[in-house]
Amino acid sequence: MTPITAAELGIDVSEPSGHGLYKWLLASFLIGKRIRSSVAFEAYRNLVDRHGLDTPEKLAGCSHRDLVRLLGQAGYARYDESTATRLHELGVGLAAELESRTNAVESGSMKSAEFDAWLLSFKGIGPKTLEIFKREAVLGEK
Numbered sequence: 001m002t003p004i005t006a007a008e009l010g011i012d013v014s015e016p017s018g019h020g021l022y023k024w025l026l027a028s029f030l031i032g033k034r035i036r037s038s039v040a041f042e043a044y045r046n047l048v049d050r051h052g053l054d055t056p057e058k059l060a061g062c063s064h065r066d067l068v069r070l071l072g073q074a075g076y077a078r079y080d081e082s083t084a085t086r087l088h089e090l091g092v093g094l095a096a097e098l099e100s101r102t103n104a105v106e107s108g109s110m111k112s113a114e115f116d117a118w119l120l121s122f123k124g125i126g127p128k129t130l131e132i133f134k135r136e137a138v139l140g141e142k
Contacts, residue, residue, distance in 0.1 A: 004031055006136045009044055013137050018099050022056050023048060025098075025119075025133055029090065032129030033083070035076065043074035047087075056098055059091030086124035093122055 006013050009027055012020045026048065030040040047053045047070055053062055062070075067084035076083065101118060104110035119125050119133070 003132070003135070004037055004041060009041070010049075018102060019055055021102060021137055022094060022098060023054060024137055025094070026053075026059070026087075026090075028129050028133035029087070029124060030076075032126065032132050033079065033124075035078070039075045043071055043076045046070050046074040053091075056091050056094035059087060060095045062088065062091070064088060083124070086122070090122050090124065 004027070006020075006024045006027070009023070011023045011027065013024045014020060027040075027044045030043050031037060033040065047059075051070055053059045053070075064084050067087055068080045071077075071080040071083055097118070101110065101115055105112055105115045116130055116134075119130055120127075
């Protein structure tokens with residue numbers, strides 16, 4: 001099966017606002033789970049396209065109950081509770097630091113490996129999610 005790409009989801013990872021990078025990380029988070037890719041795709045569409053959770057701040061502001069409901073609507077039923085908790089924590093962490101950390105990598109004041117370690121510190125982001133994210137998110141190598 002061909003991996004889902006940012007372009008298939010309508011994501012421009014080089015979007016000047018940085019929201020493209022966030023959207024691809026969110027998609028990578030969902031795709032990296034042990035669920036069907038069609039469910040991950042639908043969950044992304046439901047969260048971002050249909051319900052406007054297109055920034056880390058909006059994700060952080062979404063209630064646990066609403067995240068569970070939105071994941072369930074996409075067929076993401078088996079791990080919806082734990083995934084909702086992890087998504088909320090991800091939104092909070094990204095809202096606080098994503099822009100400053102990506103800027104630091106871009107400017108050379110932070111190594112890419114340090115950025116990777118920061119991402120891996122989030123519950124729910126493991127090596128597979130990081131691999132998916134890095135497939136298209138090239139930081140500090142422009």
